[in-house]
Amino acid sequence: MLWRNRDLQVLLAACLGTTAALAVAALATAGAATATWVLVAGLVVTALSAAGYARRTRRLAELASRMEDALATGRRVSFEDMHEGEEAVLSSQAGKTLDALQLTNERLAAEKASLADSLADVSHQLRTPITSLGLELELARRDAAEPAARAHLMRAEQLRARMAWLVEALLKLARIDAGVVVLDRRDMVAAELVDRAIAPLGVALDLADVRLRLHVDPVATAHVDPAWTAEALENVVKNCIEHTPAGGTVTITATQDLLACRIRVEDTGPGIAPQDLPHMFERFYRGAADKGATGDKNATSATNPAGVGIGLSLARAIVVAEDGHLTATNATAQDGTVTGARFDFAFYRATV
Amino acid sequence: MAVRILLVEDDPDIVRSLQELLEREGYAVRQTDARDEAVRLATAPGHQAFDLALVDVTLRQGNGFAVCSAIKDATPEVPVVFLTASGDEYSTVAGLTMGADDYVAKPFRPRELLARIAAILRRSRPAAEQTLRLGDVELDPARARVTKAGRELVLTPIEYRLLLQFAAHPGRLVTRDAIREALWEEAGAYVSDNTINVYVRRLRKKIEDDPAHPQLVVTVRGLGGYRGVADPEEAPGGSPALDAGAADKGATGPDGATDQGGR
Structure with a gap:
């Protein structure tokens, strides 16, 4: 392998060439005996140079290999036994760089753990007063004699629910961002995921007068966390219901091919404006x-009072965390008119 | 006779309003914030002390799982409903695995909690x-x-x-x-x-x-x-x-x- 080294080849060629030239010159000017000594001297020098070169190359390779080990295993690796001139300097620098990298990694891991704890604390701190508030509002509503007062308290409860939803969604997003969510991925039948996602939406669909159509391949399965994935699906379905006028339909189709399990949610609403399409999954994007x-631009959605900005964002974050894809497009008819919005989930099957 | 509920909860704000709400619904409520006392109350020998136990898993002292275990060991027919922190999937799965009958995540809508309690009590009645x-x-x-x-x-x-x-x-x-x-x-x-x-x-x-x-x-x-x-x-x-x-x-x-x- 060493012989393939270009620099070594050049070195050898130069040395041997020079030796040959000098030997010939010696032969011409000083006779065969001198020429032979010149030749021998040249060959010896060439051999020593090559050997020295090979040794240095080997030590550099050794240094590179140790650095690779250190990066791969994350363990501190010592370079103290490499002490040959510039190699020593290089080794020392490599050692320091890797140490610094190691420290940074350790610090990041500690920060992540601390962030996870903070998020858990914040959750608890927020949930308790929100829960108490809900209980107090319920009690107040039972005590309120005037219908107007009861209506105000009902609206207050709706606002509280919206706050609660926002808090939960934001915390989930933060946990996903911080990488502290532990997904419990298992082989889930798509039908079960869909059922779970739509179970809480019966009354909302009924009130909005929107029909739900399901075309689920019973064989379709995905390797996902059931609770998180059902939530992602539910958020998208809620978004579709919200944008579908009365009398419309939301269709959920689940299929499977060689590459992935695919779930499509399509509505019969006005579709997504082209300028909004690239931003659909950004947080708080309205x-x-x-x-x-x-x-009504200021309409608070019936089914998704917290607004569309967070629900889709969270759905995508969940899907991405499960190595999947979630895209939004417009469904179009043959003649190009938009028939509604379309969301495509793809959960990729294990790599072969 | 009024249905008796054991409420194991340590947050004072929630305790006050939840107890009042349950009592207004016609339940007789006994509350404790300590795990040991909860276990003692629930497993007092003789007649069955409670018709339902509502247990917060996020207790500061000790955890609600132990209360659930103790209740289920002593009186398996008494339903246990957990109050969990939303998003805490681990507790939910663990709770259901150890025999809890249902769980309600905080923050919850009060009426939903009441409905679940009623549903569980109804389920434990003969068909x-x-x-x-x-x-x-x-x-x-x-x-x-x-x-x-x-x-x-x-x-x-x-x-x-x-x-x-x-x-x-x-x-x-x-x-x-x-x-x-x-x-x-x-x-x-x-x-x-x-x-x-x-x-x-x-x-x-x-x-x-x-x-x-x-x-x-x-x-x-x-x-x-x-x-x-x-x-x-x-x-x-x-x-x-x-x-x-x-x-x-x-x-x-x-x-x-x-x-x-x-x-």
Whole structure:
């Protein structure tokens, strides 16, 4: 392998060439005996140079190999036994660099753990007053004699619910971002995921007068966390219901091919404005023309009171964490008119 | 005798309001914030001390799982409902694995908690008592199945919820306000009186022999609501005394909300 080294080849060629040239010159000017000594001297020098070169190359390779070990295993690796001139300097620098990297990694891991703890604390701190608030509002509502007062308290409860939803969604996003969510991925039948996602939406669908159509391949399975994935699906379905006018339909199709398990959710609403399409999954994005199904820019959604900005964001974060894809497009008819919005989930099957 | 609930919860704000809410619902509540005392209370020898235990798993001292284990060991038929922190999947799975009957994540909607408690208590009653009935229409909440004269009826989710409300407390007034509040909570939408009338009309079309002259779900004029009638022949028009006594500001009790086990 060493012989393939270009520099070594050049070195050998130069040495041997020079030796040959000098030997010939010696032969011409000083006779065969001198020429032979010149030749021998040249060959010896060439051999020693090559050997020295090979040795240095080997030590550099050794240094590179140790660095690779250190990076791969994360363990501190010593370079103290490499002490030959510039090699020593290089070794020492490599050692220091790796140490610094190691420290940074350790610090990051500690920060992540501490962040996870903080998030858990914050969750608890927020949930308790929100829960108490809900209980107090319920008690107040039972005590309120005036219908107007009861209506106010009902609205207060809705606002509280919206806050609770926002807090939970934001905390989930933060936990996913921090990488502290432990997904319990198992082989889940798509039908079960879909059922779980739509179970809480019966009354909402009924009130909005939106039909739900399911085309689920019973064989389709995905290797996902059931609770998180059902939540992602539910958020998308809620978004579709919200944007579908009365009398419309939301269709959920689940299929499977060689590459992935695919779940498509499609509505019969106005679709997504082209300028909004690339931003659909950004946090808090409401879209320039987001008017919901009723056309009112300030409409608070019936089914998703916290607003569309977080639900889709969270759905995508969950899907990405499960090595999947979630995309949004517009469904179009043959003639190109938009028939509604379309969301495609792809859960990739294990790599072969 | 009032249903007895053991509440194991240590947050003072939640304790105060939750205890009051449960007592207003007619439950007798015994509260403790300490794991050991909870276990002692729940497993006192002799008769069964409680009909249901509501246990917070996020107790500061000790954990709710131990309480659940102890209760299930001593009195396996007493249902245990966990209050968990939302998003804490580990606790949820662990709790259900060790025999908890249900869990409710904080923050919860109070009515949902009440509905779940009622559903679990109903489940622990013998099967025959669980079915609700208005005339020849029967509703099995455990299976969410409705039949009329033995034939299965298909109701939409809202129709089912309405029927559940009327059938859970036959003879009791269910105001439109109460219906509105129940639906508002679940779907986040304000439902007008008109819409409610429409839904009740649709329900009547499915369950009444003669929807034009309803006998199972009758309108109560002047009090803004409806009343479920269990035995139409016996009380054709309803008695005024029953109406007046049941006009309790619209709270329809623990069965007023969804029966589904939820997330």
